[in-house]
Amino acid sequence: GSNDDGGSGSDEGKTIALLLPETKTTRYESFDKPLFEAKVKELCDSCKVDYLNADQDASKQQQQAESAITNGASVLVLDPVDGKAATTIVKSAQGSDVPVVAYDRFIEGADYYISFDNERVGQMQGEALIEATGGKGDILMLNGSPTDPNAAQFKKGAHSAIDGSGLNVVAEYDNPDWSPDNAQKFTSSQFNKVDPGDLAGVYAANDGQAGGVFAAFKAGGAAELPPITGQDAELAAIQRIVAGQQFMTVYKPIKAEADQAAELAVDLANEEKISGTEDFQGVPSFILDPIAVKKDNVGDTVVKDEFYSVEDICTSEYAKACEDAGLS
Amino acid sequence: MTAPVLSMRGINKRFGAVQALTDVDFDVRPGEVVALVGDNGAGKSTLVKIIAGVYGADSGAIEVEGREVQIHGPKSAQALGIATVFQDLALADNLDVVANLFLGQEATSTGVLDEETMESRSWELLRQLSAKIPSVRIPIAALSGGQRQTVAIARSLVGEPKIVMLDEPTAALGVAQTAEVLNLIERLRESGLGVVVISHNMADVQAVADRIYVLRLGRNAAEFHIDDVTTDQLVAAITGASDNVVAARRARSEGADVAPNPQGHLPEENA
Amino acid sequence: MTAPVLSMRGINKRFGAVQALTDVDFDVRPGEVVALVGDNGAGKSTLVKIIAGVYGADSGAIEVEGREVQIHGPKSAQALGIATVFQDLALADNLDVVANLFLGQEATSTGVLDEETMESRSWELLRQLSAKIPSVRIPIAALSGGQRQTVAIARSLVGEPKIVMLDEPTAALGVAQTAEVLNLIERLRESGLGVVVISHNMADVQAVADRIYVLRLGRNAAEFHIDDVTTDQLVAAITGASDNVVAARRARSEGADVAPNPQGHLPEENA
Amino acid sequence: MSFADRADERLVQDTSPRAMLSNLGRRLRSGDLGMIPVVVGLVIIWIVFYSLNDRFLSARNLVELSLDSATIGMISVGIVLVLLLGEIDLSVGSVSGLSGSVLAVLLVYQGWPLLGSILAALCAGLLIGVFYGLLYTRFGVPSFVITLAGLLAFLGAQLNVLGKNGTVNLPGDSALIEFANFTFLPPWLSYVLAAVVGTGYLLARMRTLSRRSAANLSTPRLRSVVVRAVVITAAVAGVAWYLNLDRGIGAMPLLWVGVIIAMDFLLRRTTWGRHVFSVGGNEEASRRAGIGVDRVYVSVFALCSMFAALGGVLAAGRLQAVSQTSGGTDTNLMAIAAAVIGGTSLFGGRGSVYSALFGMLVLQSITSGLNLIGVDAYVRYMVTGAVLLLAVTIDSLSRQARKSSGSG
Amino acid sequence: MSFADRADERLVQDTSPRAMLSNLGRRLRSGDLGMIPVVVGLVIIWIVFYSLNDRFLSARNLVELSLDSATIGMISVGIVLVLLLGEIDLSVGSVSGLSGSVLAVLLVYQGWPLLGSILAALCAGLLIGVFYGLLYTRFGVPSFVITLAGLLAFLGAQLNVLGKNGTVNLPGDSALIEFANFTFLPPWLSYVLAAVVGTGYLLARMRTLSRRSAANLSTPRLRSVVVRAVVITAAVAGVAWYLNLDRGIGAMPLLWVGVIIAMDFLLRRTTWGRHVFSVGGNEEASRRAGIGVDRVYVSVFALCSMFAALGGVLAAGRLQAVSQTSGGTDTNLMAIAAAVIGGTSLFGGRGSVYSALFGMLVLQSITSGLNLIGVDAYVRYMVTGAVLLLAVTIDSLSRQARKSSGSG
């Protein structure tokens, strides 16, 4: 292998590569990366983190993994663009004696796996919607991009919850590029068929789309908003939740995930023994629980975790809503 | 008299609101040089382009060697043995002189372009026309106007046509090159080809043509045998009036009055 | 003798491996028609383009009205009062005749194009040149070769130049239009402009020029006053030999031998 | 007749109704039809979708269509301009996203007033365009490469401006949101608009008419001018009436159409516009004619980026938020495609700003129709491609006809 | 000398070493330099990245660079062909994705043999290209629109072929994976290759030389031919030596470079290639010269789509899987950008297939260098844009020089 620093027990100049999938949602650049880097720094002062982002392109990610190995990485922490296709990266890295930690999304054959389960996320969104609507009425479903393999997992999870319930899906849409504009256009065109007031709820796979759905309802002159789901706990979504414009979002306590990954990576780099894992499809794993954030638990989740400060959320626009929600 | 190698009857062509050709008739016999003259915009180039397959006629019949033909495009005109030098030259600016000369008729050996044969043959052709081209390996874009025209004319000598049409071939040529082209036209006639020449230079026309067609505003205005016509008659037929600016200039420069030809001498219309 | 309005000394221009102009000198005086003749590729158009600001000279000095000037581009040449009709016409094919005539010198009223004024002025200009253009509202692409050339010449009459350069202005023109352009050139001379004419037609040159420069292979080959020169001398200076193909053709057609001019009569080189 | 422009005897000048009819037939066959083929394509798309789902032509859906078209349609106006020069701008998406972000961040985080923020966003666009223009004219870098670099660089800038929290919600009571979503002409005003448009047309044509006859040029018949003015008024009033069944004519689409009409005027009736066409048709000829070619390039790139910025601002208002995905890859493709579908040539010198209008309507109609019908993602892609091709083929066939009859 | 092509006295013909040097200087200033400016840009990029991270020029990274460049680089070869005609293909990404999917589904789900699957994938590409060509030549639809429709339609087809399970992993022991990732020339063979290339060049030049002197045309000096052959051999051997420090010359990059050399030969030395250039330079003149213009278009579109398909197959092998993201939007942009960065004109008639080689290397070097340095996404976008612009500006400046000296 080319891992020329490998084999020594000291933590002198270890490099840990962090490979993230995309830049179009904020979590990766704003949270995963800084949190991971901070934790690594804390655990191992001389360790270096190589950060790479694949812009939602599987072959680019493969190149980046190769670059990281070239650059002497001792561990790859890999959040794959495409979990299935990333098995190649795993094999190639393992061929160079570099262990791979599957981060956030599952990769078959990875050395370790740390995540929230994608299907579980979809399921939680679906369940929240059932809860909010009482399990009956017409809903719209806006899924993620048809060209994003993970979107299919969210979709599958959501359907597993919704299909058995009494909810009736009037229209379903796989949104290219997860685009909020498309979400808005799709939703407003459905208003030709269904009166906005008659919709019991809207399943939106992520917060960006939830924003588009909200804009469509508002522009459509809806008197009352039905429950809208989301994912990622974007600041804009939290603000909407506080203001009662979005029902819920799925918050993955990224800090826990990133910290766990950093510990694991440093241990692996130092070739220490790992314990406390559970088995997930044959891979030793740390499975974390995502949290559904609704108006009543904003304070106990994202604020408590210092994901956002109250000042972040409660801009002048949302000050009143914050007060009502008991955020201060 | 031999049968015409090319014969056109009742050709009409309209562009938008402009009727460019109205009922035009036209014949060329083998071993004959036919001149086509007329004022600017008279329709000469349009007629040539119809024969060359660039435009389709709106109506009218074309016969080549006695058989009625449909000319579907430049390729089918070439298949009928018609070679054309267009007024707008139609050269590929980005290619060099050799490539343009042999465009569509490239010499190959074992499937690969035979550059050496083409290059030395190019020098021969160009020397025949006294071309003053420093190198045949520069793109056409870098040639002077006259050099381009020489290349376009040389193109028509590659291949073995039955009819050669030259649309204002000497417009941009120097005196020596013009003389060579006139020589060339005579050589073509001698080898039995039908030659069509368009020119605004009456001296050149009278020097090489056997027969002259005059087009005016898209119609056959007159047809002359070379022996039966004077320059003044020709000019009068082209401009449609005998007391024209050309005569006036000549009169002024000669310091004498030229007796105007009575217009009645000209055939009013051919159709 | 009046001072030259345009004077060039030691102009050199090289394109890649080709030395297009070598130490060329050139003068034009106000109220004078200077002809520039030479074989194809002799460098005439290159010289004109250098004056017009299209190319920069590699070396050499240009004076306009006695002041040494740097010509940085066509705009600066126009600012110096130089109007040019290029051999390649330089018209915008996608615009109509009116737009091309007034390109860069549009008439406006209250900030908006004054189409009516431009259109009626266009008809005037074109009629002056006996143009046979059916409509001024069709794109240039739809015009015949001669019609385009007329438009290009008419362009140079819009505005108030001090020097007008015409590069083969009559190449594609009919007999009547040619006569009108020659008349035009004489009118320009009478109004005191310096006029440069390039032509391959010796008759036209001799009809209007006061002085003739001959370029051969990019060098000054000879300079004549119109009264001191015969056609044969001119042709000999252009081709560089008195026993040339032009003389041969003339001899053949006249059925008589023309005594060749001894070449020694010509000034060998000007520089 | 002895008009100066009708003297040539080759001009076919029969003005009897029958001749005019046969002339129309000739024009149909020869393809000299301007925008008509695209409009025909649009009408066919509408009929097909209507037959699949009759809500497609409901007043409500048409209002939505007009609102959805206006944002990227605004960007497409700028694209038409660069295409007229034979250049391209691949970065309009990024520039619109960046401007939207500048707007949102200034407005929400910096507490700037709305107008100031909008101006700043537009200025950002303008500066970018000027920068492109200078790069192009000074260094001769192909615009494809310049704007490709811009696409990447300004996407980076957008991410940077948005900062770590990403998506920014505009204040819910912002006048921009109001304008982009809820401002519609009151019915009476829409009919006044129709009357104004008609009268304006009539007056303008009458002025031309009198000026032409003063200059001894042929004139169209007064009667036909009046008929046209009446038809235009009726058409606008009809559209207004139908849209008024729902919310009416939106302020944002009206701005868009207004900008198109204004740009069309600038292009066809001013010196600058004339120069845009001439530079696009033959740059060298324009340079030799003494036109400040560089200035034309810079002005057009600047306008294009500014329209992109304006589109970004409107899109922010319409979505009521700005995010990292604002102005994503689709935006570029849609904006360029609209211009090309509308018949503007990629090679410069031929086209009209109206292609932004009709091209965008074609694209949005396909999207909206497929949204209403509701199909699987893969079918959606395939049908979009096929319909797009069909719509443009109509236009191309008519152009083809023109070419083969030698009049193009 | 009395060579037929050296007779004109205006030709500057000084062959002394000093004159040749001053000639080089003149060529430098006048910009008549072919690929040299792009190569200079590439070298500068390499030096800068090397100074930032010395692993950038390690044998390992260069081997990776060669492997990474080959897949989209193959697609770019086809793009150069359509650009030479002044056309564009926006759908190469989708076509490559579709072909990859066809390959994967046939191989994995239908149990076809590898070769059969590859052939089927290439045929799919070929058919698409022929279809494009026929649409273009029969109906005159602009290629921008045809291939935009194709981009959408074949993305839909790709999703459909992959089915609801999405990503398909190729069998781990597949020869395709072996070829794309693990097949390298053994060191001795790479040196043999260098020798073969050098000798081949020498022989070809010698043949031309003897044919030229037989035709009484001027010839380059034998000595300079030999020197060049030696330099070429040494260069190839040097590259081989350095790459052999790591895994060596990969089979896939070798195929890529081989295809480029072959296409360059076809373009410059066959009738078909000549016609591609002439149609791209002046379609009307080519038509009038009797060239089967339609056939040229169809063949070029077909080749382009086939290269896209081949690129898709190689990408599948390299990624060892095919998914919905295969051939995503970036692929189109990268493939087209590589050709343009390499100096091929978007307006037809000017360019070389080598631009696919060098353009791709420029793009991949930027990507790879930034990967090694590791920066925030927004910085990465901005730096990529800036570096791209700088690399191309060098080329453009030299072209600019040529233009103003009047020799372009």
Ligand SMILES: Nc1ncnc2c1ncn2[C@@H]1O[C@H](COP(=O)(O)OP(=O)(O)OP(=O)(O)O)[C@@H](O)[C@H]1O
């Ligand atoms: N492609 C075209 N589209 C529209 N009108 C055209 C087209 N080609 C020619 N015309 C018109 O047809 C008429 C005849 O043109 P043509 O080129 O045949 O004239 P010509 O006799 O060759 O003139 P010249 O001596 O100037 O070359 C002109 O009035 C011209 O405007």
Ligand SMILES: Nc1ncnc2c1ncn2[C@@H]1O[C@H](COP(=O)(O)OP(=O)(O)OP(=O)(O)O)[C@@H](O)[C@H]1O
């Ligand atoms: N842009 C250019 N690039 C390279 N060479 C050029 C360029 N322009 C002209 N030349 C060369 O310079 C020489 C002179 O050309 P120029 O156009 O000045 O000739 P000319 O005297 O006008 O000829 P003609 O009578 O044919 O118009 C020619 O040999 C030509 O090949």
Ligand SMILES: [Mg+2]
């Ligand atoms: Mg003509």
Ligand SMILES: [Mg+2]
């Ligand atoms: Mg010239």
